Amino acid sequence: MRTQVAIIGAGPAGLLLSYLLHLEGVDAVVLESRDREYVRKRVRAGVCEQPTIELLREIGVGRRLDAEGMPHEGFSLRFDGADHRIAITELTGKTIAVYGQQEIVKDLIDAHEERGLPVEFAVSSVELSDMDTASPAVRYRDADGVERTLECDAIAGCDGFHGICRPSIPSGVLHTFDREYPFAWLGVMAETPPSHEELIYAHHERGFALHSMRSPELTRLYLQIDPAEELAAWSDDRIWSELAVRLETSADFSLKEGPILDKSITPMRSFVTEPMSYGRLFLAGDAAHIVPPTGAKGMNLAVADVRVLSRALTSLLRGDSMLAESYSDICLRRVWRAEHFSWYMTSMLHADPAADDFQRRLQLSQLRYTASSRAAATSLAENYAGLPFE
Incomplete structure (x- = not known):
């Protein structure tokens, strides 16, 4: 041939x-x-x-x-118990x-x-x-x-x-x-409508969480976990409970639960x-x-x-x-x-198990600056939406 x-x-x-x-x-x-x-x-x-x-x-x-x-046209950074929207289209003219x-x-x-x-x-x-x-x-x-x-x-x-x-x-x-990170992602596909109209990237002291979706009927969710943990240790109830804690906000938000169709662990x-x-x-x-x-x-x-x-x-x-x-x-x-x-x-959003109080304060400072500075938010949005091919 x-x-x-x-x-x-x-x-x-x-x-x-x-x-x-x-x-x-x-x-x-x-x-x-x-x-x-x-x-x-x-x-x-x-x-x-x-x-x-x-x-x-x-x-x-x-x-x-x-x-x-x-x-x-945007996504949310969730920290300090509140959503901080990164308006991709408004800041860059692009969409994802x-x-x-x-x-x-x-x-x-x-x-x-x-x-x-x-x-x-x-x-x-x-x-x-x-x-x-x-x-x-x-x-x-x-x-x-x-x-x-x-x-x-x-x-x-x-x-x-x-x-x-x-x-x-x-x-x-x-x-x-090569760099290996001291955490992994537990990812689940749930048969439930998304709980929010856009993606949520949540920084929490217990670890990162991500709310995403695949369709109006399917929600994709992730939790930061220790890479040594076994999938069997994460029952459906434990997953929903941990997601509720990490995605909690003072705004009007209710996490929609449903049957979990698939779950897996991804090293970082x-x-x-x-x-x-x-x-x-x-x-x-x-x-x-x-x-x-x-x-x-x-x-x-x-x-x-x-x-x-x-x-x-x-x-x-x-x-x-x-x-x-x-x-x-x-x-x-x-x-x-x-x-x-x-x-x-990754560094801004995840809870590093080796971080001290000084590093954790720096993380929050970066998040607060990104959410409050139009220039910083624009840089994030530009990179997230995709730079021109050439």
Whole structure:
């Protein structure tokens, strides 16, 4: 088998890259280790920045986002027992949308199937070779267990933090930057209407809490917990009780409870690898960088990566390697801005178990300044809504 670009991973990065390349007349094959239904259903991020929304509309896969997504013009910082609204649209002229990452994946899978674009699910034993040449290859077993070799001109590693692409790069090439945080998020999906029309980021002495949503009938909620805690320790009653404490406010607010459909624990970390390429292998999305979810940047960074990568690969295959050689540098400028913003939001909102009274007072001072200063609120809103791609 032969194609121009082999894409490893059918998350939003891999599928969007494949579709962007298709629009440029470049052939690609997407290989994914999970089966189709698992990929369509896995729950991930839910906030789309304005540049992400505009790109999906531009390429013709934003119709369902516009019909079913939930546009937001602001969000609340909740601390000192009160809400302090960050008016994104008023401050920046931009909006965000709550639209689950899995919904974007569904839209992209449907777009691939409508146009007959190749996506192979449930592949295994993936191995990359000759990445430092102009003729790399990918060996794998297809869903029927048949051994295949996919020859190509370039490989895109869009297979996430635990994928095989980054570890396939020889030792000593990459420089990694890593920080693990002393807390995790317990996330739940509840079958209940949202308790507030916008997202709430709550700072509380017992720990951070986030009120979000996925639809008018589904609420997404998060609690900061110790990363060593077991999921079994958190009964539904305990979750609702803790959410009520951390989201409590002097304003008119009532937390709406309902059946919890799903719960999971997510560790918190920051991670960046430099460079984001090796020979004809290019890393994108979580394969190259991880951000704590507080800043809502993970999926949006992946979208920004592959927007650059699609253009770089198109130029490379047409004989111009300049953009491909600059790919890593271009993306890393945005990555580090997002890393800083995500660290800032995480540090400002979470209860650090090692913090002393001095540090806790600094946190409150930062929150109060951000909520009272138009300049500080504008900076937060600008970063949250998404900086221009270029």
